[in-house]
Amino acid sequence: MLEYISFQTLTWPDALTRVALALVFGFLLGLDRNLKNKPVDFRVYMIVAGTTCLLAIMGQELVALYAVSNPNLKLGLLRIVEGVLTGIGFLGAGAIIKSGGDEPRIIGTATGASIWSSGAVGLMLGFGFYSLALLGFAMLLIVLVLFGVLRKPIFNQSDRY
Structure with a gap:
């Protein structure tokens, strides 16, 4: 049973530290947006x-588990980075809102960019950087x-735009 709840590439304390730091960093970044009454x-x-x-x-666990046993299997960690950052880019784009009216404005660009960036920080922590x-x-x-x-x-400039 223990082999199913263990890691190949790191220890439980290291995994918990990485995830906890990601959550704390995410909280602090999001708190800024929250305090400024942003929609996210x-x-x-x-x-x-x-x-x-x-x-x-x-991704690291997959490479450790399958790359050695099946050398023909292509498990590139950069593919995970590419896919994750592309997907989060869509989430960040959703935070950018074009408002109507006499003078249309684009709002939420800092929020969209910071959502994407918080994903990058999460990846850095996950890879142990x-x-x-x-x-x-x-x-x-x-x-x-x-x-x-x-x-x-x-x-x-006001804080809204």
């Missing part, structure tokens, strides 16, 4: 970051929070 709340970011982390771990994930998370937080505050006085 922190749960979406947590789901995206956590699930992409799990998909990266799954903690330093790169921390760097990506810090970059996103600086862009969303600091530059979100600075855009009002510098560019005289």
Whole structure:
């Protein structure tokens, strides 16, 4: 029974650390959007970051389980990265809304981009690139929070657009 609940490529504490960090990073990124009353709340970011982390771990497990026993099987981890980021791109695009009226505006671009980026951070954590994930998370937080505050006085733009 234990072989069914164990990992080939990492330990349970390492897997739990990766997923927990993905959820925390997703929560903090989504919290910024939540506090700014954006239509996408922190749960979406947590789901995206956590699930992409799990998909990266799954990819490593698949390679460890099947690549050795069947060398003709092509299990490229980059295919997972490509597929996940493409799929999340559609989710991010759904967060971008074109409003009607006299002067149509595109809104939600920062939210769409940050959803996509939270998926990338989740992948980094899932593959065990903690330093790169921390760097990506810090970059996103600086862009969303600091530059979100600075855009009002510098560019005289509201937080809505």
